[in-house]
C-alpha cells in the first residue's frame with residue numbers, strides 16, 4: 001500500500017478528474033467543511049491533501065498523517081499558507097504524542113484497511129480523540145465502469161484490484177467496498193450518507209468510555 005501510493009503520488013489527483021464523479025465531488029466538498037468547522041482535526045492518510053484543502057480553512061487546526069513522503073510533498077505545496085501540520089507516519093501507530101483531537105477524518109483509507117486490522121485501526125484512532133469527538137470516514141461505492149473491477153478475494157473477505165500506473169507497473173491493491181450494514185456496525189449511532197459514487201460514515205465517540 002505505502003509503496004504503491006508513493007509510486008502513484010504524482011498521478012494520484014487524476015482520480016479527482018473523473019467526469020462522472022464531478023457532481024458528487026462538489027457535493028462532498030460542500031458538506032465536509034460543515035462537519036469540521038471550529039474543531040481540531042486529525043486527518044489520517046491525508047495523501048496529497050485533496051480533502052485537507054477544504055477542511056483545514058474552517059478547522060481549529062489540522063494535523064495530517066500519511067505514510068508516504070511523496071504524497072506529503074504534494075500536500076505541502078497544495079496547502080502552503082494554511083494552518084496545517086503534516087506528519088509522516090503510520091495510521092496504525094499515529095504519531096501525535098499526547099495531543100487529543102475534537103474530530104478525525106480519513107478519506108479513501110477505510111477501503112484499504114484489511115478486515116483483520118479494522119479494530120486495531122479504530123482503537124488507535126479513538127485513542128487519539130477527545131470524548132464526544134466526531135469521526136468521518138469517506139470512501140468509494142463500487143460503480144461498474146467507474147471503479148477498477150475486483151480481481152480476487154482472500155480468506156478473510158478482503159477484495160483486491162489490479163491497478164496499472166503510468167509507467168506500466170501493475171500493483172495488487174486491497175480495496176474493500178463495505179455494505180451499508182457493515183458500515184453501520186463500525187460504531188454505535190453511526191449514520192451513512194450516500195452519493196452515487198461515494199459513502200461517508202459519521203459518528204460521535206461517547207463522552208464517557
Ligand SMILES: C[S@@+](CC[C@H](N)C(=O)[O-])C[C@H]1O[C@@H](n2cnc3c(N)ncnc32)[C@H](O)[C@@H]1O
Pocket residue numbers: 001002005006044045046047048049050051065066067068071089090091092106107108109
Ligand atoms: C487512497 S489514498 C487517500 C489519500 C487522501 N486521503 C485522499 O482521499 O485523497 C491512501 C493514502 O494512504 C496512505 N497510506 C498507505 N499506507 C498507510 C499507512 N500505513 N499509514 C498512513 N498512511 C498510509 C498512502 O500513502 C495514501 O496517501
